[in-house]
Amino acid sequence: MKQHLMVIQKSNNKNKSQSLRNLILCLLTSLCATYYILVSTQLLATPKQILQHLNNHHKLSSLSQEHHYPIPTTIDHVVFGIASSGDSWPKRKQYTKLWWNNTTMKGCVFVDKMPIQNDNDSSSLPPLCVSEDTSRFKYTYRGPGGLRSAIRGARVVKETVALNHSGVRWYVFGDDDTIFFPENLVKTLSKYDDRLWYYIGSNSESYKQNKFFGFDMAYGGGGFAISASLAKVLAKVFDECIERYPHVYGSDGRVSSCVAELGIALTHEPGFHQVDMRKNAFGLLASHPLTPLVSLHHPDIIDPIFPNISTRAKSLEHLFEAVKVDSQRILQQTVCYHKRFSWTISLSWGYAVQVYQNPMLLTDVLRVQETFGHWSYTKxxxxxxxxxxxxxxxxxxxCKRPTIFYLQDLSYGNGSTIISNYNKYYQNCSYDDASPRRLEMIKVVSNKLELDIKQLQSPRRHCCDVLNSSAxxxxxxxxxxxxxxxxxxxx
Incomplete structure (x- = not known):
């Protein structure tokens, strides 16, 4: 028995010794391989560099695309597909003019027919493409508002990929009344590796809309992005797929269904806005989520966002004056307190400042004010x-609501400092010296916001201070x- 145990012990020792030799050999092989790589690239292979190389190799899978591409993602890597029609484009192209740049952007506006009124402003607009015939596809939705053109709108995805642009990382889709904020769009997409399959967008603001059409769908009016790797595969199977969804209401529902059949779920990005609401959208804009503003929709349904500017287009042009100065900070909400008067100040940069006469908890300030009407309502x-x-x-x-100050103008101070001025929106209310209604203007000093990957992935709200003023x-x-x-x- 004792002899038998000694044999087992010797065998175990032999196995341990062999395992140790194998481990050392493996480590030496890895180190030698690393040494060869460093030497072949004319680097000095110190032990510290070898360990650093191994550590970098281990972390490679977790790096953002900004690190594994020699060139960071830019607007040149994005192709847009915009769904429109020959009848609606002449009226809605004014919204696309706000954000489109023919010098840096690629894509097409897809129409069922060429517009009759096609004036000479093509230099500031994307080219027009006539959609392919979709009469062979069934459309069986019989609910209110259903239109057969939803099939053509869905196939914008396939036809945009077929444009065959080179160097594409992302395909972005929207309607002719979708207003994109390109710099913020690119920043948002830079968080993701386009070599993987991504379907990125957001839901409706209306619970009822989501319950009816789906919580797992990117709403097309708010816009959505599909990584190039996914889009190319989706385009191949798209026509076959949509044959199974003749009963679906809209184009975005068809896209969502086919993406789901490929096994991909929606990646939610709250910067995309469907804007399923009516009249005064102030509450939504003044309490924007802590993320870059990517898109707005339904400008014809909501009131002009600046009440002192009469038309919707001019009102949005005014907002874009701030976008051009500091796109990444636009609508970002900052909250601070005036200690002397106990005022609560909520600042939505580039848009409006609200001053509450009483102190409020931050969590109460961040809630969206219901200034808007319901998208659809029956008693x-x-x-x-x-x-x-x-x-x-x-x-x-x-007169018991906060005093509101809307953006008046912007200018540059010293270095990267930006000065934005907000003028009071007048109301016929009485007030005393302790009331914020005695103020006529609020001056805001900030530095241009440059969001890096860390801030995009783990954002933190900025702070603000009420500075001394003699006025x-x-x-x-x-x-x-x-x-x-x-x-x-x-x-």
């Missing part, structure tokens, strides 16, 4: 009154990064 329909974000009502008495009818606010342990509250 007793509770679902129509629900949204996909936290909301709060406005005070019934207008009785004006206050000055400075925006800055918050300190590590800084809390946003009334001290």
């Amino acid at each position: 007793g329909d509770v679902l129509s009154t629900l949204y996909t974000f936290n909301t709060r009502g406005s005070h019934r008495e207008p 009785s009818d004006m206050i000055e606010i400075g925006i800055r990064e918050c300190k590590d342990d800084e809390l946003i509250y009334m001290h």
Whole structure:
């Protein structure tokens, strides 16, 4: 028995010794291979460099695409496919003019027929492409608002890929009344590796719309992005796929269904906005999520976003004056407190400032004010009154609501400093010296925002301070990064 145990022990020792030799050999092989790589690239292969190389190799899979591409993603890597029609394009092209740049952008506006009124402004607009015939496809949806053109709109995905542009990383799709913010779009997409399969967008703001059409679908009016690797495969199977969905209402539902058949789920990005609401969208814009603004939709359905500017197009042009100065900060909400008067100040950069006469908790300020009307409503329909974000009502008495200041103009200060001025929107309300209604203007000082990958993946709200001012009818606010342990509250 003892002899038998000794044989087993010797065998175990032999196995351990062999395992140790194998491990050492494996390590030496890896180190030698690494040494060869470093020497062949004319680098000095110090032990520290070898370990660093191994560590970098281990981390490669987790790096953002900014690191594994020699050139970061730019607008030149994006191709747009815009769904329109010969009848609607002459009226809606004014919205595309706001963001399109023929020098740097690629893509096409797909129409069923060439517009009759096609004036000479092609230099500031994307080219027009006539869609292929879709009469061979069935359309069986019989609900309200259903249009056969939804099939043609869905096939914009396939036909945009067929344009065969080179160097494409992303395909982006929207409607002719979708307003994109290109710099922010590129920044948002730069978080993702386009060599993987991604379908990126957002839902409707209306709970009822999502319940009816789906929570797992990117709504086409808000726009959505498909990585080039996925789009090329999707285009190959698209016609076969949509044959199975003749009963679906819209184009975006068909795209979503075919992406799902490829096994890919929606990646939600809250910067895409369907804007399924009516009239005054102020509450939504003034409480934008902590993410770059990527798109807005339905400009013809909502009121002009600046109430002192009469037309929708001119109102949006005014917003783009701020976008051109600091696109990445546009609509980003910053909250601070005026200690002397206990005012709460909510700043939506490039758009509006609200001053509340009383101190408010940050979580209450961040809730979206219901200034807008429901997308669709019938008496007793509770679902129509629900949204996909936290909301709060406005005070019934207008004079007890916050004082609002809208963007007036912008200018550059020293270096990268930006000065934006906001003028009071007048209301017929009485007030005393402790009321923010005595103010006529708010001056905001900030630095141009440059979001890196870390900030995009793990965003943090900026802080602001009320600065000293000798003027009785004006206050000055400075925006800055918050300190590590800084809390946003009334001290």
